[in-house]
Amino acid sequence: MRILLILSLCLASFTTAGCVVREERVVRPGPRPCPGGIWIEGHRGPRGRWHPAHWRCPGVIEVE
16 A cells, blocks of 8 residues: 555656746857858848848848
């Protein structure tokens, strides 16, 4: 009887003693693709659309 109680207490402690891991993606900029390029972090645009992190080069017209 005691062994059953000990086993159930151990099982209960193992199932409730978990930890939560929060994963977060981190994008690191690579080498500059153009002189004077600026690294833009991921962000939401004016209409709420997600834009991933990217390089912005001067003089280049970006098309959506």
